[in-house]
Amino acid sequence: MRTSFGPAASAGSRRTVLIAALITAFLLPLAARARTQPATTLAGGRWFKGNTHTHTVNSDGDSTPDEVVRWYREHGYQFLVLTDHNYLTPTTGLNAVHGAPDKFIVIPGEELTMTVATKPVHVNGVAIASIVAPPNGSDVVDAMQRSVDGIRRMGGVPHVNHPNFGWAVTVADLARVERLNLFEIYNGHPQVNNAGGGGVPGLEQMWDQLLTAGRLLYGVAVDDAHHFKRPGDPTAAAPGRGWVYVRADALEPRMISEALDHGDFYASTGVELAEYSADQTRISIKVKPTAWSKYRVQFIGGGGRVLSEVADGSASYAVKGDEGYVRVKVLESNGLMAWTQPVAVGRGGPARH
Secondary structure, three states: OEEEOOOOOOHHHHHHHHHHHHHHOOOOOOOOOOOOOOOEEHHHOEEEEEEOOEOOOOOOOOOOHHHHHHHHHHOOOOEEEEOOEOOOOOOHHHHHHHOEOOOEEEEEEEEEEEEEOOEEEEEEEEOOOOOOOOOOOOOHHHHHHHHHHHHHHOOOEEEEOOOOHHHOOOHHHHHHOOOOOEEEEEEOOOOOOOOOEOOEOOHHHHHHHHHHOOEOOEEEEEOOEOOOOOOOOOOOOOOOOOEEEEEEOOOOHHHHHHHHHOOOEEEEOOOOEEEEEEOOOEEEEEEOOOOOOOEEEEEEEHHHEEEEEEOOOEEEEEOOOOOOEEEEEEEEOOOOEEEOOOEEOOOOOOEOO
16 A cells, blocks of 8 residues: 655644754854766665674673674674774684674774763774774864764765764754764664653654755765664664665775765664665665564655655655755664665755765
């Protein structure tokens, strides 16, 4: 069954548009930029499953780097980024033991961790060449910007972590950070307030507000795993809750990080895609089904409005050109999800900052 939703916006959507207009006031003037994005398709490359946020005993995890890497290797991942707090866990020995060409790699990383005016500000550096000292920012935006710039100088790719942890990072804050292309729209830690609350938007709502305001960011799903020795404990920050499927020519740290930086991936908590293609005219998707699941596919555009919903694992959307952007969300009947990256459409579509 296919159900289409017309242009009438809900009260929540109207609030999102209003907030987006306010966010725009925070955006610095942007240089002229191309809005057309290249076509993306599952058939066009190799896809690798990986996690970009996890911890070991080198910061506040409960397991050694060897134990952590072993868990991901044995659970079907192709890459793992170790991101201990303000510490660069060495990966050479881990790759010598667990790495295998075209099968599995460990990528060096760090979670730059700061407290700014009592607010916890955390920014991941993926594939950095050397440790990055956490900066002393004058405010949340300044701390994030200095972190992003430091990570870029070390050849890495930054992503802002769990904005609602400690209610630290607002939509307006994210909108002002330059040279940032990634932030977490799902984090598996049980205390990071993914859904928002008390008048604060959830991470996916933040995403739509940013995109509607013209700020192109790509959404990452991660574990933020700390606890590998507390199976069955719902309060544990356990592994296996959120990940990305990255398209790259080879399983190599630089190719993986560059693909992330360019949005050539999708995020998931358990849904895998069999087919996906997107360009300026049509977006099509097909889920790799499981016997016990049913699926809904939502095509979401400007203001977070659901443009079309299909009660099936296979769906297609014809782009009209006035949506601003279109992204796809897949909802599985047991609560699992997947999110594709937004495709900017029309003159008012989001662009990088």
